[in-house]
Amino acid sequence: MAIIEAEPYPFEFDPARASLLIIDMQRDFLEPGGFGAALGNDVLLLRRTIAPTRRLLEKARAHTREGHRPDLADLPPAKKARGKLPTGIGDPGPMGRILVRGEPGHDIIPELRPLPGEPVVDKPGKGAFHATDLDAMLKNRGITQLIVCGVTTEVCVNTTVREANDRGYDCVVVADCVGSYFPEFQEMGLRMIKAQGGIFGWVASSEDVMTALPAMAP
Ligand code: TIU
Secondary structure: OEEOEEEOEEEOHHHHHHHEEEOEEHHHHHOHHHHHHHHHOOOOHHHHHHHHHHHHHHHOEEEEEEEEEOOOOOOHHHHHHHHOOOOOOOOOOOOEEEOOOOOHHHOHHHHOOOOOOOEEEOHHHHOOOOOOHHHHHHHHOOOOOEEEEOHHHHHHHHHHHHHHHHOOEEEEEEEEEEEEHHHHHHHHHHHHHHHHHHHEEEEOOOHHHHHHHHHHHH
C-alpha cells in the first residue's frame, strides 16, 4: 500500500489493484480539423495534458477512444443531431470521417500511441462503461482503483468517473493530465469530483501520483 497525496484527503493506493485509464486522447479532440474543432473549440488548450500523461504512461497503461462503427449503426440519432453542426460525427473532415473507428482522427495522438497488446476500449458514448467491455476487463484483472487522465474533464472524464464510482471503483483524477476547452469547466469539473468528502473520487497532481507509482505493476 502507498499513499498518494490527494484532495479531499490522502488516497490509499494499492498498486496491485490499480490501473491507469486514459480517456479519449484522440486526434479528433486534440488536433485541428477534428470533432473538438468542429464544435468551435480551441483544441490547443488541451495539449498541456500530453507531457505529464506521457510520463505516467511510461509506468502503466490502458486507453479509451470515443467513436462509432463506419456504418454509424451505434450512433444514436440524438447524438448525431446535437449542435446542428455543419460538419458532425460521421462527416468527412481533414482527418477523415469525424469520430469514426479506423479513421485518422479517431487514432490516439502519436505522443501517447498505445503499445502492441495494450488494452484500448472503443466506446460509443461519453462514459467509458456504457456499451463497452471495460467493467469486465477491469474485474477480470482484479482492478478496483483507477488513475484517470484524458479529455475532456467535464465530459468524458467526468462521465466515466461517475460511472466508475457507481460500480464501486475508487478513482483518482490527475489534475494536470485532464483538460477542457473551457478553463472554468476544468476548475469546476475537478471541484465536483472532490467536493463533499470526495463524492465521486480524489484529485491529485501527476507529480504526487508519480511518487507513489514505482510500486505499480507495469
Ligand atoms: N466535447 C467534449 O468536450 N468532449 C467530447 O465530446 N468527448 C470527450 O470528452 N471525449
